[in-house]
Amino acid sequence: MKIISLKKKSNDIVITLEDLSTLKIDYRTFVDHRIHKDVDITDELLKLLSEESSFFKCKDAAFRFLSRRLHSTGELKLKLIKKNFSKETIEKVLTELKQKKYLNDEEFTFQYVKEKLKKGKAGIHKIENELRSKGIDKSIIDKIISQIDENNYQKNILELIKKKLDQIKNKETDKRKIKSKIISYLLSKGYDYELIFNSLKDFDLEQED
Incomplete structure (x- = not known):
């Protein structure tokens, strides 16, 4: 034609x-x-x-x-x-x-984890879920997560506890309730319960008899 x-x-x-x-x-x-x-x-x-x-x-x-x-x-x-x-x-x-290296899931994951830890202080579970929702392969997620500096990760959770404690200590005096609120908050941020429990030992949140 x-x-x-x-x-x-x-x-x-x-x-x-x-x-x-x-x-x-x-x-x-x-x-x-x-x-x-x-x-x-x-x-x-x-x-x-x-x-x-x-x-x-x-x-x-x-x-x-x-x-x-x-x-x-x-x-x-x-x-x-x-x-x-x-x-x-x-x-x-x-x-x-x-x-042509314009698209690289491993580099994306590395930068994403770095940003989430630095700015949002997100926990590993939350980061993993978000990466899975973006289609990142489990092997890549596991590789990058394994490179997280444990000391910095521990520092993040302690900073979050202190910040949350400062926000609620003047509104709530019951230590059990304060502790419960902090635990719920950190779980929502994606932190592991065992790490939360151990980190809270650094704070005086045990109820006196």
Whole structure:
């Protein structure tokens, strides 16, 4: 079928065929294939142009997401699905991004854990759950979690206990209730009960008879 017109629209080229059907392709696809007016174009080539154009668009969208922050493969995939790209196109884009080191789940996990420990002082259980929800493989999670500095982790929980204690000690005098509130708070932050229990020994929260 013959091309009867080509019109540039933003970063795209709109191809109109002699049956008046149209196809919008990315400008880079247009240049790569040297498309021009009055040439015959096969159905196979039309399909190829559409697929290559979608690949460029999908990769552009991926880079926009990655320019804002690091992403796991899983969460980037979900965002691209919401942009209505085909699964085949998304997989091709993700494969290229991983090959070129723009996408690295291990690096993402390392930075994510570092940030959560430093700013949020989150516990390991909460961090693990969040990483699983982002599609990170268990082997990667286990590897990065095993690298956490135990002294800094212990320091975090002690700081959280002190902060929480300062918040409630003037409102509550019953040590058992204070202790219970602190335990509930730390469990919600993702800390292990045994670690919480041992850390609370550094504070005078035992009820006097």
